[in-house]
Amino acid sequence: MSGGHRQIVDPVTGYETTGHEWNGIRELNTPFPRFVIVVLLITVVISAVMWILLPAWPTGHGYTPGLLGLTQEGEAVQGFKAIADGRASWRSRFAGDDFASLASDEAVMGMAMPAAARLFADNCAACHRVGGTGGPGFPSLADQDWLWGGDPATVAETVSVGINSTDPDTRSSQMPAFGRDGILTREQISAVADYVLALSSGKADPASAGGKIFAENCAACHGEGGRGGLGTGAPSLADDQWIYGGTRADILTTLQNGRQGVMPSWKGRLAPADIHLLALYVSRLAKAAP
Amino acid sequence: MIASLSIAQRRNGLAFALCLALLGLLMAAAAQHGPMVVHGAMALVLGIALTGALARAVYDPPPEAARASFYYDDPTRFGIAMTLIWAVVAMGVGVWVAALLYWPEATPAVPWTSFGRLRPVHTTGVIFGFGGNALIATSFYVLQRTSRARLADELSPWIVLLGFNLFCLWAVTGYLMGITQSKEYAEAEWYADLWLVVIWVVYFVLYIRTLARRAEPHIYVANWYYLAFILVVAILHIINNLALPVSFAGAKSVTIWSGVQDAMVQWWYGHNAVAFFLTAGFLGMLYYFLPVRSGRPIWSYRLSILSFWGITFFYIWVGSHHLHYTALPYWVQTLGMTFSIMLLVPSWASAGNAIATLNGAWHKVRDDATLRFMFVAAVFYGLSTFEGSFLAIRPVNSLSHYTDWTVGHVHSGTLGWVAMIVFGAIYTLVPQLSGRDQMAWPRAIEWHFWLAVTGTLVYVVSMWNAGITQGLMWRSYGPSGTLTYSFLQSLQAMAPYYLLRTIGGGMFLAGTLLCALNCSATARAATGEVAASDRPLLPMPVE
Numbered sequence: 001m002s003g004g005h006r007q008i009v010d011p012v013t014g015y016e017t018t019g020h021e022w023n024g025i026r027e028l029n030t031p032f033p034r035f036v037i038v039v040l041l042i043t044v045v046i047s048a049v050m051w052i053l054l055p056a057w058p059t060g061h062g063y064t065p066g067l068l069g070l071t072q073e074g075e076a077v078q079g080f081k082a083i084a085d086g087r088a089s090w091r092s093r094f095a096g097d098d099f100a101s102l103a104s105d106e107a108v109m110g111m112a113m114p115a116a117a118r119l120f121a122d123n124c125a126a127c128h129r130v131g132g133t134g135g136p137g138f139p140s141l142a143d144q145d146w147l148w149g150g151d152p153a154t155v156a157e158t159v160s161v162g163i164n165s166t167d168p169d170t171r172s173s174q175m176p177a178f179g180r181d182g183i184l185t186r187e188q189i190s191a192v193a194d195y196v197l198a199l200s201s202g203k204a205d206p207a208s209a210g211g212k213i214f215a216e217n218c219a220a221c222h223g224e225g226g227r228g229g230l231g232t233g234a235p236s237l238a239d240d241q242w243i244y245g246g247t248r249a250d251i252l253t254t255l256q257n258g259r260q261g262v263m264p265s266w267k268g269r270l271a272p273a274d275i276h277l278l279a280l281y282v283s284r285l286a287k288a289a290p
Numbered sequence: 291m292i293a294s295l296s297i298a299q300r301r302n303g304l305a306f307a308l309c310l311a312l313l314g315l316l317m318a319a320a321a322q323h324g325p326m327v328v329h330g331a332m333a334l335v336l337g338i339a340l341t342g343a344l345a346r347a348v349y350d351p352p353p354e355a356a357r358a359s360f361y362y363d364d365p366t367r368f369g370i371a372m373t374l375i376w377a378v379v380a381m382g383v384g385v386w387v388a389a390l391l392y393w394p395e396a397t398p399a400v401p402w403t404s405f406g407r408l409r410p411v412h413t414t415g416v417i418f419g420f421g422g423n424a425l426i427a428t429s430f431y432v433l434q435r436t437s438r439a440r441l442a443d444e445l446s447p448w449i450v451l452l453g454f455n456l457f458c459l460w461a462v463t464g465y466l467m468g469i470t471q472s473k474e475y476a477e478a479e480w481y482a483d484l485w486l487v488v489i490w491v492v493y494f495v496l497y498i499r500t501l502a503r504r505a506e507p508h509i510y511v512a513n514w515y516y517l518a519f520i521l522v523v524a525i526l527h528i529i530n531n532l533a534l535p536v537s538f539a540g541a542k543s544v545t546i547w548s549g550v551q552d553a554m555v556q557w558w559y560g561h562n563a564v565a566f567f568l569t570a571g572f573l574g575m576l577y578y579f580l581p582v583r584s585g586r587p588i589w590s591y592r593l594s595i596l597s598f599w600g601i602t603f604f605y606i607w608v609g610s611h612h613l614h615y616t617a618l619p620y621w622v623q624t625l626g627m628t629f630s631i632m633l634l635v636p637s638w639a640s641a642g643n644a645i646a647t648l649n650g651a652w653h654k655v656r657d658d659a660t661l662r663f664m665f666v667a668a669v670f671y672g673l674s675t676f677e678g679s680f681l682a683i684r685p686v687n688s689l690s691h692y693t694d695w696t697v698g699h700v701h702s703g704t705l706g707w708v709a710m711i712v713f714g715a716i717y718t719l720v721p722q723l724s725g726r727d728q729m730a731w732p733r734a735i736e737w738h739f740w741l742a743v744t745g746t747l748v749y750v751v752s753m754w755n756a757g758i759t760q761g762l763m764w765r766s767y768g769p770s771g772t773l774t775y776s777f778l779q780s781l782q783a784m785a786p787y788y789l790l791r792t793i794g795g796g797m798f799l800a801g802t803l804l805c806a807l808n809c810s811a812t813a814r815a816a817t818g819e820v821a822a823s824d825r826p827l828l829p830m831p832v833e
Binding site for chain 1: 376435436438465506507508510511578581582586587588589590591592593594596600615620621624625627628629631632633634635636637639642649650766768769770771772773775776777778779823
């Protein structure tokens with residue numbers, strides 16, 4: 001065999017080779033550095049200590065519980081308790097819905113509103129956007145125009161049951177598909193779209209063809225002057241705020257296909273106190289708006 | 291390729307190729323629609339192409355008997371080419387998905403370009419396509435040289451390489467078409483998994499048969515690692531992928547594991563994919579190419595034994611550290627954590643052994659970018675194994691888990707260690723297989739080295755920052771006892787790091803592209819000469 005078992009002393013390190021050789025590769029017979037063995041033993045000792053202190057080895061039907069008696073459930077319960085204790089000073093106030101007294105207590109609101117901002121960012125901002133400014137399909141919460149009402153109690157109800165949601169008490173709001181379902185002809189839709197555009201610029205003529213169609217088909221929900229109806233969730237058409245866009249093309253699309261926007265019901269996902277927090281937060285968003 | 295096969299091997303190959311074509315036809319016919327038809331068609335096309343090529347060659351003259359006096363390196367050449375192709379494609383997809391995280395709105399409205407489909411294309415492409423081909427190609431090269439024996443036959447290396455690449459292609463095209471097992475690093479569906487088992491058995495048998503023909507009395511340490519890689523990956527792959535197809539005529543399957551057992555099996559697989567796919571095989575590479583390139587003996591034979599058995603024994607236990615603070619029982623988490631801690635010394639023994647081997651060759655590290663690739667690989671191996679043991683400690687993990695720190699840790703291992711050692715190996719063996727003293731563009735290696743090192747550091751440092759920032763933002767409480775930051779704010783804080791990560795990845799990709807072009811230029815300028823010392827000890831007739 002090549003190289004045979006000739007042991008050679010390596011001139012750089014002074015160690016002998018093992019005598020093995022593979023196509024020119026040799027190995028030194030360097031002994032274990034003491035340091036390596038010591039550190040290996042240290043890691044084993046650290047592990048053994050952990051096995052004694054913590055749940056570690058299976059024993060068939062159970063496991064060694066460890067001297068510290070720690071469990072994951074215990075750690076979790078303790079963690080949740082610590083969180084609850086940290087909020088206890090103000091959060092219990094929000095279990096009830098006396099919004100007026102809560103809103104006037106600046107000390108409590110100072111503690112609560114940063115928490116509400118987190119809740120809003122984690123749960124609401126995905127649709128209504130950071131700051132509640134809304135976007136196509138999702139109404140702005142940072143203005144004075146409300147579909148269902150902007151006082152904290154009404155907002156809390158909307159958050160609780162949702163809109164067109166799966167909750168049995170949901171708020172319902174349907175804009176029919178006037179074009180697709182053949183309720184209005186193409187010409188009628190075109191005329192009423194012009195009327196709606198005129199409404200928002202304040203030049204609408206109720207005696208026009210579009211005005212008459214509006215009065216017969218739209219005013220029931222949107223109101224005589226198109227100012228919206230808080231009981232039906234129909235938005236005002238007489239301002240410059242649009243949920244689904246205010247161009248003529250957008251309005252034609254809305255008239256053709258209808259709109260059935262959905263807001264989920266949150267009462268199964270958020271605690272009542274969280275919903276009350278959010279209601280106050282959202283009503284303040286609107287107040288802060290110009 | 292075919293000219294080097296004996297007539298009998300051409301006939302056997304013809305039979306295999308026909309079987310592959312039939313398998314493809316059967317898959318396509320059974321499925322009738324959906325991704326399985328596309329995959330069946332791929333197998334059918336490959337099978338027909340191979341059948342045609344082999345059928346034409348059956349009556350050609352047989353290869354020269356003198357070939358028995360040489361190593362069989364054609365499969366290695368092909369494997370290295372596939373390594374580089376997969377590297378460019380999969381790292382390119384990596385940069386793409388990194389950019390998507392910074393510019394999510396740039397996702398085209400086409401299903402296959404969604405992040406969820408592209409991400410496994412990146413991971414499978416780099417781990418299996420790039421890493422796997424590099425491992426198979428270098429294992430054939432190292433096995434022959436450390437055994438001083440030619441591969442046991444000329445047909446099975448081609449079955450292994452072509453079959454493995456078909457698996458990779460099935461896997462990534464499947465993700466793009468929307469099929470996945472939803473198991474990380476094991477996303478490929480059931481028929482691809484079964485196919486890989488067959489290929490892997492052929493690989494294992496070829497390795498053992500060649501090792502049995504060795505002309506050296508001892509088995510070199512690199513071969514222990516390659517064998518551990520082949521054997522353990524087979525076990526992991528089979529157990530984690532046990533699944534029942536919903537129908538034999540469709541791609542969907544359901545795993546036989548359920549609940550927390552499924553999670554445990556998955557991460558036992560997942561972490562040992564790191565251990566035995568991304569570590570053991572590449573340590574085999576290191577143990578061969580480092581002493582060859584530096585001209586130094588391995589510093590300590592004993593340390594190589596300690597680290598081999600240490601890694602083999604401890605690694606198998608540590609997967610549960612991926613499931614800290616989950617439904618997995620506490621005691622399993624403790625075992626995962628403690629075995630991760632005990633794994634540190636065997637891991638560092640390998641890194642230290644590699645670095646100490648360079649004693650007496652530091653001037654070469656300074657002057658030779660190829661050797662510097664291997665040195666940096668050993669340093670990053672030490673760094674990321676320390677980081678791994680550290681992150682496995684439960685309280686540390688509560689900060690780092692689910693953050694980009696994990697992503698940074700993985701890339702310090704894969705870019706810094708795995709890819710660097712592969713490039714060191716490629717720059718050593720490609721000129722040698724081309725009968726040249728050096729690569730066609732020696733200065734490009736230097737450029738590649740600095741692109742790779744800078745890219746890795748930019749990537750890893752930005753992800754460390756990103757991960758620790760996320761972890762701290764997620765656990766920060768304000769005076770009212772509620773979280774200081776919303777999740778959205780922690781996401782917005784990531785923007786600069788995600789941009790830097792994209793830039794770092796882009797630099798690494800540029801280096802890889804340079805390597806691929808350099809290798810292609812070198813292969814085109816091959817002389818066909820084989821050094822007299824680079825031969826089997828005795829002529830070895832084909833079995």
